[in-house]
Amino acid sequence: MTLKTMVRKEKENKISYVEKDSAIIDGIDVSGHWNKMYQPREISNFDVGPLEELRALAGAESIGNCYQCAQCIGVCPVDNVGDYGPRKIYRKLQMGISLFDSADLWQCTTCMNCLRVCPKEVNMIEIMPAAREKAILDGKEVPAELQEMFQNCAEYGNPMGESPRKRARWAKKADVEVKDLSKNPESVDVLWFVGDYYAYHGRGNDAANAMARVLTRLGVNFGTLGAEERCDGDSQRLAGEKGLFEMLAEHNIEKFNSLEFNKMVVSGPHAYNAIKNEYPKMGGSYDVDHYTQFLSSMMDKLKPLMTREFKKKVTFHDPCYLGRHNGEYEAPRTLLNAIPGIEFTEMFRNKEQGYCCGGGGGGMWLDGFMADNINERLSENRVKEAISVGAEVLAVCCPYEVSRFEDAVKSTGNEGKLQVLDIIEIIDQCIE
Amino acid sequence: MGDILVVAEHLNGALDESTFELIGMANDLGNSVVAFIGGSDDMIGQLGAASKVVRVDAGADFNPETYGAALVAVADHVNPQVVLTSGSSMGMELANMLSAQKSWPLAVAATKVSIDGDVKAESALFGGKIIATTNLGSGPCVVAVVAGSAPADAGRKDGRPAVESVDMPATAGKVTFKKLIMPESADVDITTKDVLVAIGRGIGSKDDIEVAEELAEALDAAVAASRPIIDAGWLPKSRQVGKSGLKVKPKLYIALGISGAPEHLEGMKNSSTIIAINSDKNAPIFDVAHYGMVADLFDVVEELTEALD
Amino acid sequence: MKIVVPLKQVPDLVEDLELNDEGTGLDYEYLKMKLNEWDDHALEEALQIKEGGSAEVIAVAVDGEDVDKMLYTALAKGADKAVKITGANPYADNQELARVLANAISGMGADLVLVGVQSAGDRDGWLAPILATHLNMPTVSVVTGLEVNDGTATVHKEYSGGIMAEFDVALPAVIGVQAARQTPRYAPVSKVRQIQQSASIEEMAAGDVGDVVTSTVEEMRHPEKSGGARILSSVDEIVEVLKEKGVV
């Protein structure tokens, strides 16, 4: 019998399909008779190299566990607006398509929703940083926006490329005293890790000012690292620049260790994740709270201060790195429910099922890149959900999110309909 | 007081505007003005504002090696107090080669030149953040002047001044001019443009982009945009300025109906001059702009385009 | 082929530039220095040539603060060798720097010297043409396209309005690079750190610099600052500004 072989080469991906009338694999004749009833059966002959190459990376081993059940696809926020997800990555790997050269490499926001449902514990939170790191070290093309952010962080210690010396400038305009411990070291109760967005972004400055006022009214003895603070590095780590993360973390740890404080309070969930879960691996262990946790532990003091009403219908977006990554869903809700006059309402996708804003895992610096891969920004999708539950205010507690959602409110044509506020801003408004 | 030697720059058979600016500037300094031209004799008829022209047959097209050698020969012939070139691609090359070969002091990026015994030049350095005054001594010396530092009309006069010729000196023949390459009009690189007319959501509709395009044409500028314009598909992504777009630093950035979000400012705040037109007097763009106008952009832009034409 | 790329540190404009007490120069004590962005393009172009065929890329810099880091970064990006010139003025203007570099480079047997076409503080000239004169090499500046074949570099020199001229330049030559064919690459921090452990920087004494064409800075000042935007009220005023800025 003649062997009829058809090879089709896909230009880019070098996939070859081999179609045979009969086939013997590992000595076993798998041709069968049944397949004669149909078109000639197609037996694939794919290159397993790319899958093996990925699986060989420390942290990326679990990609090999995938059994294509597609649970992840239903919950992946990126697939929701595009065509991407762990199952699809694995399928492509099976077909010999490397992740390292694919746009897929940069799409994951490391939101962790897939890991929540995956029966095989395929862990994108570790796979993606490992794969990205290899690509970066191998000199593969990194999306320009992301590369620039790396460069800025390496040179200035913040993703915006602003002068490190101007990091504490916002505090000069604050109407309460913000101790700069790098200039005047003294022992404080709380070391407040301010973070890039609070320090440099206009809307972040508003939240930073609010935080300073609230802490002061609560009588907290707090201080900051001033101009010596650097980016926490977590998004850089997840985007694959592990060396940069280490450099930033080493710097921050050194500064932390030179000061005396009882507790650290951070403005953002990304810094929280870094300092809580990653810094200890580098020798820096601290008692750290996200600010919503810290404030919700002081409700007896905070509640009496909030005498002004905030009569609005408010919904809340769970930050992936506070919620799914660190299991904190209650602290922000405790604060919101304590706001006098508030009408709090949940969105459909909340708590462990919360939708991602798109900013995590480096997504904050991939807006232009993602525009070519998705049909709607994740932040836009989320803003529409907030509108659909009738909210007037979308409350957030991640410094990335104010900029993302305010922009999305405009770009979805909802200007004037939905206000985006950091929870700390709402609390501040309620204190007379 | 020696002569001022001005390099008459030309491209594709036409004199560059800077030539007239430099001649005008040199006349203002009160010295007698000699122009050096390396290319075709045809252009000399436009150099009436110079008192003398020295021509070297250095080939019709600029070549740093031949034109550099020709300028050195002319400088030896004229023995000037100051040599002025434009701050352009050609002018800078000539100014530097002359300075290095003759060991004459040089100032570049100059916007003003004065002679008061010593020759002094004022240069804008570090993206215009620093103004430096250089004393170049009593001469001879070389100054490369930024385009637009003096009015061209003052140095534009038809008429053929006295012409002297200097023989083309021998060169090593290591640089060969091959051809000129004209730009393809299709692709615009907003990062290399001196002037950008940038539009934001305030432009309102796709059809109205035309208004900005007309202004851009009048200014020899390109149209750039904030992200909503690219989101809407009204302009290609290659025109997006900002955090997730391109970083630009043109000499002039005109922002029309752009609010000035931090993500947009990241891409353009280093422009030398920013003019913002916005109907909202509280728009943050006014915090970074050097000049602002609180107005409906449509009222302003059409009138401005007309005024320029 | 041997490609030498001089790397120069310039004040980082992210920080406010402060002036010395005399008002004749920058106060370097408070400056943050960084690699001149055009030099980064020159380095990238050199690395592209190396990767497209074969070449040895040597990065050269005058010793100064943070210069080691800059040179290690160049090595991490793919340069083969880094040379640090000691005993020279790290803040020298280009006329002096060109003398220092000419001394250092003349013995290296370079086929191609790629220099960033300009840098933010250029006051007394551009480095490439001055260096070329001292090295007695042909030169073309403002180059955006570069191809090397059999001892000849074919270059595209940029003029205004997007017009370019093509030249053939016999090597060895000094080229002033305006833009590399690709955005300068990023050196991952771990790679830079790894190189810092494994590679070394060669040192070379500046020696006698010889005669430098000098000019005196009489004054440096900040331009008058207008706090916030100057509000214009008519189209005529806009036209005035455009004229003042030399745009029309």
Ligand SMILES: Cc1cc2nc3c(=O)[nH]c(=O)nc-3n(C[C@H](O)[C@H](O)[C@H](O)COP(=O)(O)OP(=O)(O)OC[C@H]3O[C@@H](n4cnc5c(N)ncnc54)[C@H](O)[C@@H]3O)c2cc1C
């Ligand atoms: C991660 C991320 C990345 C981003 N990247 C970028 C980026 O690269 N580039 C970018 O531009 N944005 C970017 N953005 C979006 C940015 O946050 C803003 O939403 C956007 O820049 C707003 O564009 P705009 O100023 O055109 O629109 P708006 O903010 O809506 O401003 C329109 C302005 O026009 C004015 N106006 C309206 N009508 C008129 C009129 N007739 N005459 C005069 N003025 C008028 C209004 O007063 C208003 O100030 C990004 C956002 C995020 C979250």
Ligand code: SF4
């Ligand atoms: S949920 Fe897990 S096992 Fe199932 S397809 Fe996704 S990655 Fe594979």
Ligand code: SF4
């Ligand atoms: S972590 Fe989130 S974005 Fe990434 S693959 Fe999983 S669900 Fe999708």
